[in-house]
Amino acid sequence: MTREKLLRVRLSNKEYEWLKDYxxxxxxxxxxxxxxxxxxxxxxxxxGSR
Numbered sequence: 531m532t533r534e535k536l537l538r539v540r541l542s543n544k545e546y547e548w549l550k551d552y553x554x555x556x557x558x559x560x561x562x563x564x565x566x567x568x569x570x571x572x573x574x575x576x577x578g579s580r
Contacts, residue, residue, distance in 0.1 A: 537564075 541549070553560045 549560055549563065553563045556563070558566075
């Protein structure tokens with residue numbers, strides 16, 4: 531799978547450290563952690579508003 535999209539997200543220092551520590555503890559890159567969470571999102575919003 532080619533990855534062509536780039537997402538920029540602003541995080542506080544605390545949020546970034548939390549994410550970095552989690553990625554290191556699970557032996558993954560931050561991008562992998564984020565992609566795994568995205569995969570857990572429901573395909574459609576529950577309330578149908580979109």
